[in-house]
Amino acid sequence: MINRFNGLIAVLCCAGLVSACLSDPDSADGGVMPEPEVVSEPPASVSGMARVSSPDGALEFMLDASSSAPLWSLTYDGQTVIAPSALGFRFADEAALERGLSVTATREASHDSEWEQPWGERRFVRDHHNEIVISLRETSNDQRGFDLRVRAFDTGIGFRYEVTDGGNRDQTRRITEELTRFVVSPKANAWWIPGTGWNRYEYPYQKTHIDAFSDAHTPLTLQLPDDGPYIAIHEAALIDYSGMVLKQRRPGVLQADLAPAPDGTKVTRTGAFTTPWRTVQVARDAVGLINSDIILNLNAPNTMGDVSWVKPGKYVGIWWEMHINRSTWGSGERHGATNENTRRYLDFAAEHGFDGVLVEGWNTGWDGDWFFNGAEFSFTQAHPNFDIEALSAYANEKGVALIGHHETSGHLTNYETQMADAFALYGRLGYRHVKTGYVADVADLVRVDAAGIERREWHYGQYAVNHHIRVLEEAAKHRIAINAHEPVKDTGLRRTYPNWLTREGARGQEFNAWGNPPNPAEHVAMLAFTRMLSGPMDYTPGIFDLMPNGPDDENRVRGTIAAQLAHYVVLYSPLHMAADLPENYEARPDLFQFIKDVPTDWDRSIALDGAVGEYVVFARKDRASPDWYLGAVTDDRPRDLVVPLTFLEEGRNYTATLYRDGENASWRAAPYEYAIESRRVSADDRITLNLASGGGVAIRFVVEKE
C-alpha cells in the first residue's frame, strides 16, 4: 500500500510504538496505525464513562457503564443520534456478557493518513479518525469481558467488539445473540428493504416511518425527524461472522439480528476474536452519506500482495437475451451459449472495445429445475454447444477475455468441491473475471457436512460469509477477479481482497424484464443512498430497447434512454456491463458512444446533490485521463437542477458532451426522446440539467488541448 502525504493531511503514525501497533489486528499495512496517546486505568469509582469525538468534534461517541449494563450513544452537534443502546453477547455454553461490566482501561489514539486503492471510485482515500479502546471486564470475573474499539470519523463512527479469550485460547464460543442495539428516534423516516425476505436483498426500497418494518437489511438509511441529519447504519469487514440484520424490537429500537447457523446458534468462534465493525454514518445532507469512506477505512488493507492483475472494465454478454426469453440457459433449440452466438458477442466486444464477454449457460447442469438442483452443476464441463478451448483461443486472439460463470443455485458444497479445478481451468484459458451466482432462497443454501448430512445455510450466515472469502482466495491463485451475484452484502472487503471487484446484492436490471412489477422509476435514485453505500454494484445498465416484451407489457424499463447512460456514472462499479443485445446498440451508435467512452475506474468521485429516492447527481474524474463525467437521475418527477461545475480543474476549458432527455421525454410516454449536444465549459460555469420523468443525463467533459 502507498501512503500519500500531501499538504492538507497530517499523518500521525506510530513512530517508535511498534508494540502498540502490533496489538491492532488490522496493522498489516505497517506505518498507518494509530498512536496510543493515553493508556489509563481509571479507579473503579469513576470507571463508568468513556468518550471519543470525531476530528471535527461534531460527532461524539459515549459509553456509559455506570449502571448495570453498558450503554453506548452518539451525538451530532450535541443532538442525540443514537440514544443509550445495549451492547454484549449471549452464548450457548456460558453466561452472557451483558451486565456487571466495568471499564477497566481505556486507550486513546488519533490517526490521519491516506492510502491508495488499486482500483476504485477514488484513487486516494483519507483515513482520519480518533480512536478509543474501552476495556470492559466483569466485576465478578475479570477474565471475562471484551474491548470495544471505537473509531470516530467526521462522517461517522464504527465500533467493534474484541472479545478476549478469558485465558483459554482453545475456548470455543457459540454466540446465540449479539445484543448490540441502535436506538433512534421512533419518528425517524426510513428507506429500507425487508431483512429476512426470501429473495435476499432484491426488493424495491420503501420509504416509511421507521416503525413500519420489523426487520431491515443494512445499509439502513434514516433521517431524524424535523429535517434532522441523515443516518446510515451498516457494518464493515464482515469476516468469519454472520451478517447483521436490524430487527426492530420496539419503535426505533433496532437490534442486531445475526443469521443463524443450521443448529440455531449465530456464530461460532474459537479463542479471542473480533466482530465486524458496527457503523453509523451521519450527515447533514443526504449526499454526505455517499461522500464518506468509513466502510473502506474500517477494513484491513490488502492481504493479497500484487493485485495489478485485477482489472476494471466493461463487458457484454449472453445474459439479457435469456431474461427477455429469446434464448435459454439450458440446452435445446434456443440455447444461448452456443459457439456461434459466443463468437458474435466476441466480435462485437472486440469491435467496440469491451474487455470481456460473459456467457451464461455454458456448462452442464442447467437442464431441469436448476433453482433446486444445484448439485447438478459442473464447473469444468462445458456443454457440447460451447467449445471452451476454441472460444477462449478466439477471444484471446481478439484481445477480449471470456468472463466465466459459476451459477451454484446455492449448493455451496458442490461448488467448493469443484472450485479449485474450475478456477484452474479458467486461469489456463485466460479468463480474468468470473461471475458467481447463488440463486436460492435466502435460508436454503446447501452445505453437506462432514457426516454427509445436508444442512441449510443463510446467504449471509457465517458459513456463507466465509465461503465467499474462500472463493476469492482460490480465484486469486489464478489471477481471477470475482463478481458475485446473489451474494452476501458488501462490507468493504474489496480493500482487503481486491479481487472482489463487484457484486449484485440488490434489485438489478433483470427485474425490468420480468419483475412484475419492474423496478420503480425512483429505483436508481434510491440505490444511490442505500445499497450503494456499501460498495460497487453490477447493476448491468445500458438497456436501449426499453420495452423488450412489447409496449403493452408492464415489465419494461421505467426510465428514459438517457437515464440508462447516466447509470454508468451514478452507479459505481469497476466492472460494468452493457447489458443489451448487440443489435440494439448497433441501432443507436450515437448513444452507444457514451457507453464506449465512459470509464469504470476513477480518480475521484463526488456526490454533488440529491435527495434519497428522488434524485442524485454525481461527478467522477477518470483515472486514466483528465476527463470528468457527470451522471444524474430523477424519480417519476421531472426536475431542473442547476449544477456549478466547480469540480472541473480551474483555468481549463472542457468540451462537454451532454446525453440528455429530449424536451418532451418521459419514461412512460416518450422514453426514447433524447438529445446529444456539445458545448465549451469551465469550472466557473453552471449547467442546468433538465430531467424528464424517469429521466437522466450523462455528460462527458473532455479537456481541450492547450
Added chain:
Amino acid sequence: MINRFNGLIAVLCCAGLVSACLSDPDSADGGVMPEPEVVSEPPASVSGMARVSSPDGALEFMLDASSSAPLWSLTYDGQTVIAPSALGFRFADEAALERGLSVTATREASHDSEWEQPWGERRFVRDHHNEIVISLRETSNDQRGFDLRVRAFDTGIGFRYEVTDGGNRDQTRRITEELTRFVVSPKANAWWIPGTGWNRYEYPYQKTHIDAFSDAHTPLTLQLPDDGPYIAIHEAALIDYSGMVLKQRRPGVLQADLAPAPDGTKVTRTGAFTTPWRTVQVARDAVGLINSDIILNLNAPNTMGDVSWVKPGKYVGIWWEMHINRSTWGSGERHGATNENTRRYLDFAAEHGFDGVLVEGWNTGWDGDWFFNGAEFSFTQAHPNFDIEALSAYANEKGVALIGHHETSGHLTNYETQMADAFALYGRLGYRHVKTGYVADVADLVRVDAAGIERREWHYGQYAVNHHIRVLEEAAKHRIAINAHEPVKDTGLRRTYPNWLTREGARGQEFNAWGNPPNPAEHVAMLAFTRMLSGPMDYTPGIFDLMPNGPDDENRVRGTIAAQLAHYVVLYSPLHMAADLPENYEARPDLFQFIKDVPTDWDRSIALDGAVGEYVVFARKDRASPDWYLGAVTDDRPRDLVVPLTFLEEGRNYTATLYRDGENASWRAAPYEYAIESRRVSADDRITLNLASGGGVAIRFVVEKE
C-alpha cells in the same frame, strides 16, 4: 367426561377395537375415539396420494408424496384454500425429514360424539370428523419418518406430526426448523398482529393484503380474494413444544416459525413425540370462523379428574386505579393494596354479588424497576400494608374470595422456586383464582439453568409453554384456577386443564388508560374474529368513566358506554372483571345492573352476524337459567342491524331489556348517551340494533313465567 347421545348425532366408536383405540394418544376419555375403518398398505407405485374429506364433503385435505418432498393441500367446495405446501423437520443432530418420504400406510376413521364442558361458551360440544393417519417413511431408511394424523371437520382441518422414535426410545431430537407451510393466495386479505413484536400479542390488529407482514401470530385470519372464504390458521394443544408464528417467506407462503430456545434450537424432544395440531378453519361467512369448536376438539380431554372446584365468575379489583395513576403497585403514599382499600372493594363486591376481588401490589418486590427485577418478587410475603390473613378471613365472612396475583416480570425461575409455597398459602386462605403475569419483553423471560447461568426464554418457547402447564398443575393441587396475563397464546388447553380459566394475550382495556394511542374503536369487533378464535380472554371490560385522564387526553375509551356492556357478551371469558372503580359503578346503577346480571358461563353461544373488524353480534344462553343475552359492537361507523330472534326458544315470550346507544350517541362526541328499554319479544320477532359510532348494545332476554 360425559358423552351425550341424542337423535341428531350418530356415534361411531371403537367397539371391540380396543387396541386401535389405545394407539391414539388422545384416548384418555375412552369410548369416543375413532374406529379404524381402513388399514391399507398401498403398493409403492401408487403410494403418492392420500385424502380425507370433512363429514359434509366440502373440505378436502390431500397429501401428495409422489414427488421428492410430500406436499399437503386443502380445497373447499373444490376451490384451493391451501396450495401444495411443505411438511417436515430439520434437526441439529441428524438429517432432515423433508424429502425422500413415501406413504407406507394409511388408516382412516370416522368419528361423531358429543362431550360436555365443565364450564364454557357452550355446554355440549360436538366432535364430528373424519380422520386419516398417513405414515410417511424414508425410502432409504424406513426407521425414519413420521405419521401425519389429519382430522377434517366441517369447519376446518387439523393435522399433527407423530414422529416415531426410529427404534430408539432414548433418542433426543433437537428440532431446528419445522418446515410446515401454509401456501395461500398472495392476494388474500389479512387481519394480523406482528409475530415477533416485543410486546407479545399486544398490538392493534391491522387489515392489509397478506404480503404486508413478514410474520404474524396465530390465529391469523384471512379472506381469499374475490369475496372468497374466510380462513383462520392456528394451532391446538400446544404442549411441550414451541409456539408457532407464521413467517411469510414470499407473498402468500407462510411457514411455521417456532420460538427458539436460548441455544437457538427450536424444540427438544426425546423418543417418539407428537406436535401440536396445525389448524386451518374455513368458512363462507366470517362468523363461521367463530362458530367452530375444532380447537377444543383437537385438545385431549380433561386430565384433572373432578374439576367442580373450578368456578367461573365475575370480579372487581385494585387494578384500574393503578393504570389511571390514582394509586401505585409499589409502596408509598398512594399504595393501592392497603387493608382499607381492599376492604372497600370486598364490601363493594359482596354488596353487588361479585365472586372475587383482585388485589395487585399486595406482595413485596414492587418497589424499584419491576419490569426488569423479577427476581425481587416474593409470592408468599405480603407487603406490611396488606394483612393477608385478616383480609382473607374478612373476604370469606362476606362470601367473596380474594383473587391472588403473581406478577413474575418474566422471571420464571424465581416464580417456579416459590410457586408450591405460594399456591399452598392461597389454598389455605380460600383463594379460588390467581392472576399470573409475565410483563417482560417477549424474548426476555429469565430462566436460571442448572449451572446457575441466566438464560433468556421466549414467551411462547417450549420452556415457557411447559412452565404454564406446571403452574396449572401446581395450582390444581390447591383447587386454584389460573388467569394468565402476558401468557402464551391459547390453543384450547382449557379442555385438558380446566383450571386454565382465562388469559390475556391481546391488547386489553388498560391500553385505553395509557396506550398512546388507545385501542381503536374497531378493536373488539377485530378481536372477535382473530384473538377470540383461540379461546377466552380476560379483557377487563366495564369502564364507565370513559375519559379517566380528562376529556382532552388522547388516552380514553374509544367506544360508547353501551358498548362497554356489550363486551360482556361479545368477548367470552368465564371470568370477567368489572374493571372500573366502585364509585363509577355506584354513579350509574341502571347500567351497572347489566354487569351484575350477565352470566359468565353459557349453555350455548352463537355468532349471529358480523364482518371482521367492523361489527359482530353474539347471542348466548345462560347455563343456569333459560335466559338469553345478546351483545353487538361496531367500529367507528354507526350501523343499523336487523337481527331475527330465532335463537330464542320457540313458543315462549321473553322480556328483553336493551342497553343501547342513545340517538345522538357517538364515541367521540357523546359516548354517555344511552337508553335502557324493555319490550316483550319472541323467537318470531326481529329486532333492530341501532349502533352509534364506536357503539354497542347489550340485551338481556328473561323468559316470562308461564
